[in-house]
Amino acid sequence: MDKVFSRRNFLLGGAATAAGLAASKVVLPQAVGAASGQELCTVLDISQCIGCEACVEACRETWQATVPDPVTPMPQPFPQRVPIQDWSKKKDVQDRLTPYNFLYLEHLSVPHKGQEAEVHLPRRCMHCMNPPCTNLCPFGAGRVEENGVVHIDPEVCLGGAKCKQVCPWSVPQRQSGVGIYLDILPEYAGNGVMFKCHRCLPLVKEGKLPRCLEVCPQQLQSIGPRQAQIEKATSLAKEKAVADGSGPDAWRDYVYGLTENGGTNTIYVSHIPFREIAAAIEADHAQRRGPGKGAAQGAGGGQGKGAGVTKGGKGLRTGASGLMHMHPVANSMENAENLTLALVLAPLAGLAAGFTKLFGKKRGAPPAGQDAPPERRGEKGGA
Ligand code: SF4
Ligand code: SF4
Numbered sequence: 422m423d424k425v426f427s428r429r430n431f432l433l434g435g436a437a438t439a440a441g442l443a444a445s446k447v448v449l450p451q452a453v454g455a456a457s458g459q460e461l462c463t464v465l466d467i468s469q470c471i472g473c474e475a476c477v478e479a480c481r482e483t484w485q486a487t488v489p490d491p492v493t494p495m496p497q498p499f500p501q502r503v504p505i506q507d508w509s510k511k512k513d514v515q516d517r518l519t520p521y522n523f524l525y526l527e528h529l530s531v532p533h534k535g536q537e538a539e540v541h542l543p544r545r546c547m548h549c550m551n552p553p554c555t556n557l558c559p560f561g562a563g564r565v566e567e568n569g570v571v572h573i574d575p576e577v578c579l580g581g582a583k584c585k586q587v588c589p590w591s592v593p594q595r596q597s598g599v600g601i602y603l604d605i606l607p608e609y610a611g612n613g614v615m616f617k618c619h620r621c622l623p624l625v626k627e628g629k630l631p632r633c634l635e636v637c638p639q640q641l642q643s644i645g646p647r648q649a650q651i652e653k654a655t656s657l658a659k660e661k662a663v664a665d666g667s668g669p670d671a672w673r674d675y676v677y678g679l680t681e682n683g684g685t686n687t688i689y690v691s692h693i694p695f696r697e698i699a700a701a702i703e704a705d706h707a708q709r710r711g712p713g714k715g716a717a718q719g720a721g722g723g724q725g726k727g728a729g730v731t732k733g734g735k736g737l738r739t740g741a742s743g744l745m746h747m748h749p750v751a752n753s754m755e756n757a758e759n760l761t762l763a764l765v766l767a768p769l770a771g772l773a774a775g776f777t778k779l780f781g782k783k784r785g786a787p788p789a790g791q792d793a794p795p796e797r798r799g800e801k802g803g804a
């Protein structure tokens with residue numbers, strides 16, 4: 422993120438309408454985008470984490486200043502139900518994800534075999550192999566590098582938060598009052614910029630390590646080509662499963678990220694099963710939210726159940742407040758081609774619907790609000 426916002430350049434160079442931008446910047450599924458590249462994957466052995474938060478501090482020191490402060494007064498979005506989100510006066514918050522904080526630590530006491538196990542868990546973007554945040558961004562602001570880094574281009578993002586909505590962990594966080602939307606129609610088009618961990622992309626491009634990895638006194642995080650890292654994580658998980666008395670066949674209980682959301686380039690290995698950690702996280706988040714606020718913020722199955730599997734981007738999610746769950750996650754981009762096609766076709770379908778309405782009226786079609794039910798619109802002989 423060494424670039425600064427260049428809204429003027431974007432407007433001059435792009436000279437694009439929102440529709441044109443959407444059409445030209447549609448991002449293909451990651452499977453296509455990175456066909457020629459070598460993805461880098463991080464493996465974190467959380468049994469080694471002492472919870473010192475040196476990683477969090479290093480991330481903040483390095484990247485917080487790259488997130489701009491908002492303009493004042495901040496434009497009031499229309500309609501007013503679109504929320505303004507301003508974290509600029511709360512930059513010191515580091516116990517959850519915010520636009521100014523890309524990494525936080527979960528400090529947990531996890532019931533395990535009749536005792537309480539102390540667990541510390543660094544959380545940030547998982548860098549999914551086929552990320553819905555990127556594939557489903559209507560303005561093509563999401564990027565997937567050949568090295569597997571998933572990031573958001575702040576020069577293109579309008580802050581609509583589709584990425585957060587479809588991310589199974591609700592990772593991207595919005596800062597209102599910054600970004601390109603201020604130069605377009607600030608009241609009507611957008612609401613800021615979404616920010617998240619970019620895995621220190623500018624540093625990685627220079628061949629340097631991500632900051633959180635570099636400063637860790639325990640050196641519990643490693644980075645390398647995905648296949649080698651998978652082998653490493655698998656063998657480590659087998660060791661942990663054996664050491665925990667579960668036997669080598671139970672190793673999948675001790676690894677997280679291998680298959681989540683179709684596979685991520687962040688793989689956690691633990692000394693106790695992740696379903697127990699997931700339940701402890703859920704209990705902790707419920708407590709942090711206070712009474713009357715359920716653990717589940719999203720629709721779909723798994724709500725309040727420790728072993729729930731999220732379905733696409735609609736499962737149990739605790740990220741509405743910048744907190745990440747650790748439940749199993751099904752592959753939300755299984756139908757990536759269909760979804761991408763739908764994204765491309767959606768504006769065309771809208772135009773077609775507009776024309777149908779316009780010319781349909783002239784031909785004596787039913788007045789607005791009395792259209793034929795959707796299942797009948799395709800019938801032979803219809804308008
Ligand atoms: S964790 Fe969320 S924000 Fe990160 S790459 Fe996956 S879908 Fe995108
Ligand atoms: S990889 Fe870089 S940007 Fe991401 S959490 Fe670590 S230090 Fe922060």
Ligand code: SF4
Pocket residue numbers: 469470471472473474475476477526541543636637638639640641
């Ligand atoms: S720096 Fe290392 S040991 Fe300290 S909290 Fe971060 S991951 Fe854990």
